Amino acid sequence: MSQMKFEIPEIELMKSGHVACPGCGASMAMRYALKALGPKTMVVIPACCWAIIDGPNPCSVNGVPVFHCAFETAAITATGIKAGLKRQGKDDISVLAWAGDGGTFDIGLQAISGAAERNEDIIYVCYDNEAYMNTGIQRSSATPWGAWTTTTPVKNPKERPKKDIVDILLAHHIPYVATASVAYPDDFIRKMQKAKSIRGMKFIHVLSPCPPGWKSQAEESVHISRLAVHSNVFPLYEVDDGYRYTISIQPKKVPVRDYLKYQGRFKHLSEEQIELIQQAADRKWDILMKKVEMGELFMQN
Amino acid sequence: MKDALESNNGKPVFAMSVTDMHKNKTGSWRYMRPIYDEKTPPCIKGCPAGERIPQYFALVKEKRYQDAWHLILEDNPLPGVCGRVCYHPCEGVCNRKDFDETIAIHNLERFVADQNVGNSFPQRFFAEKTGKKTAIIGSGPAGLSAAFQLARKGHAVTIYESLAEPGGMLQMGIPKYRLPREVLEKEINDIKSLGVEIITNTEIGKDKPWQELSDTFDSILVATGATKSRPMQIPGEDLEGVSSGLAFLREFNMQHKRDIKKKIVIIGGGNTAIDCARSAIRLGAYVTIIYRRSRHEMPAVPEEIAEAEAEGVKIIYLTNPIEFIGNGKLEKIKLVQMQLGQPDADGRRRPVPIKGSEFEIEADQVMLAIGEVPKLDFLPEGVHEKWGRVDVDAYQMSNNKGVFACGDSANGPIGTVVDAIATGKRAAIAIDSYLTNQETEFVHYGKVVGFNEINLDYFKKEKRVKQNRNNQKEVLSNFNEVHLGISESDALYEAERCFSCGICTYCDTCLIYCPDVAITKAPDGKGYIINYEFCKGCGLCVHECPRNAMTFEEELKWRIV
């Protein structure tokens, strides 16, 4: 078949009326996540854009219980809720910790590390818009090298590479870690459903275009996400049991330039700087391929 | 949660959501509005008959072959014929050509026709009788197409045909190895089943006077084609053995006359020449085609020239006959070599003889195939002609009120089956409004979708299907069809390959990507509804639509009305 078509659950738990910006990737991600998990789900949201998107008290667009918690506590709050449910015999309810990159890579890192080390039975999704968007686009440790934010202005763009959160989670030996994209909702939904079926800690890292923060056009959000996958800036893969790597979407290897050019936050980059980003993406892919090979080797032995 | 509410007179004891955000009408944020807005794919505009190509492909994909057939018929009552002999201008403009290869539209058209889904027509093909009568002169594709369209509007139609069988060039000209006559007969019978009467062996002007038609009918449509071979006007043309190629084809195709000579020379470079050559070679002759320009200028279709050569036809380019030599009976042909000079009116370089390059070849039969012209001597005084054809206006009407003309006998697009079908259809639309005293409304094409408006992220490159073919040796010993069409699985594959430019395929892409859950399926499953109370106008749906079936418009335009 030559045309891309989607097989997606019809159920719509997330409703209209939310206050995400037009074209917000994080709102698309939540819609897909809830389609995958279904009504027997509780969501934990720390301080982040999604704490606002959902609606002001006493409103929520999500159609399932949402628990708002402190910025750094998504993982531990989800852990507590899951323990409470279990105690009540409601173990069939999935608990979803839903946090931004700031709440995951930075301030929430200690909590998520603790939960992962204890292998808590929760699904943790980090929707990564690569900065502290809700407070006005400040850099986080997820902000990519070279990007503009209000705290890394064009004169001093970010000089440190993006933190490898997937590798950090993998270092905790948890059963399932995956990356996802709003451009591939079917792949994302499949991964969420798989996470739901696995006991223990599951971590899914989804790239979330943010039109105001990335200085991109609202209508480009899906296109940009797709280019992130195909330029190897954000490859899609999953890791089972800590060592079995599987590539989900074979990248078409488009130049990173094509990904960067739709985003004002990279507008200031010179040719040399773009070349450095290209090399980093290529390297990242090569290392990933080595990990895939290593995983296959372990499986044979 | 219920308990928590009850314990505090219905108010939550702690901050807890009790409702959704349906009161927050985010549609007010919008300054651009997405709308579903189907556009014209280039193939539809490229098809003179305007067949709704991606729309019938959609039906093929659902294996609804009868519905697909009916949809084609609305624009063209001869899909089995056209799927075989049409030069498919639709494919020349198909957007897919800039991606991998054009869609094999004519193979799919033939596939649908060959499903032989019976001959029943849907209710929409039948209208109440109007009591108006139209005479059509000539039963070629132009006349048949017009008859079909007029009958569908409830008008009585009688076709007069001078030959013994209907079909025009499809019957007398095109060889059976390209168009089996069962295919033609089936489609003519389908047209007749709508009540169209075809009276054969009746030449207007000879067997029946024009006056009789103008006395009995409310309108007359001239669809007599171009059936007279053009003479060479060189010495020796009256020798025994020199005849017209079209006459040979007609006598062979319709009367099964097989008595031809051994050494045959055909003059001309069009399809008639090629058809004569390939027919004669099947009858055991040695065949040479003489053409005065080079292969590049040859009007015949390149694939057919190649097939003729593969079958053993010899072609001599840049050569022209100047005399047929013989004693009562043809023996030799005197030829002269040509070279290409300045371009003439149609842009092709004019061939000029090279002095002193004359030579002779032996031949016992010559077929002239340098073109056919209309024979209009039956027309009454005063009907204007132009370039030897009936001079018609934009409504296919001549200067004589109520007298229309189409196909190869009228000025306008000529020379192909599908042009004849298209002008026949136009004439029918115009005659219908003439008979019912209404404004004529031809189809008007809106915006045509360009290749750069297709979202290529949704497609991957794939090979075009290949038609099955009879084996080369076998086809030369008989008149069996050379090309055999495509299989069902190939048809489904090829229909799936089509971009469906500008025409929604209900792929759900728009619905799936909407971050605001503002798009839902229409209750009948065919189409979508956008909830403008909540749509923020991000444009994702429009931008992601793989085929440009949506448009993003300025909101102001909608607020003003």
Ligand SMILES: Cc1cc2nc3c(=O)[nH]c(=O)nc-3n(C[C@H](O)[C@H](O)[C@H](O)COP(=O)(O)OP(=O)(O)OC[C@H]3O[C@@H](n4cnc5c(N)ncnc54)[C@H](O)[C@@H]3O)c2cc1C
């Ligand atoms: C050998 C040959 C091969 C061709 N191959 C192709 C091809 O592969 N693809 C393609 O697209 N085009 C092809 N063409 C061109 C195509 O056939 C014509 O353009 C097309 O048939 C014209 O249609 P028409 O209805 O106008 O006329 P015609 O098909 O010529 O039909 C006119 C009919 O009117 C009848 N008639 C004429 N005068 C009278 C009268 N006074 N009274 C009653 N009846 C009358 C004739 O007998 C004839 O049946 C070919 C043409 C020839 C000659």
Ligand SMILES: Cc1ncc(C[n+]2csc(CCOP(=O)(O)OP(=O)(O)O)c2C)c(N)n1
């Ligand atoms: C302990 C604490 N520090 C600071 C804040 C202010 N604050 C609220 S949201 C936010 C940024 C969140 O960034 P991220 O997690 O990336 O989510 P995003 O807003 O980008 O979706 C900050 C700093 C807070 N709520 N709590």
Ligand code: SF4
């Ligand atoms: S891709 Fe399909 S719809 Fe588009 S021009 Fe080609 S045949 Fe027509």
Ligand code: SF4
């Ligand atoms: S994707 Fe949804 S919100 Fe965006 S323009 Fe389309 S309907 Fe409106």
Ligand code: SF4
């Ligand atoms: S995205 Fe698909 S379903 Fe939506 S308008 Fe385009 S073709 Fe139709």
Ligand SMILES: [Mg+2]
């Ligand atoms: Mg963030």
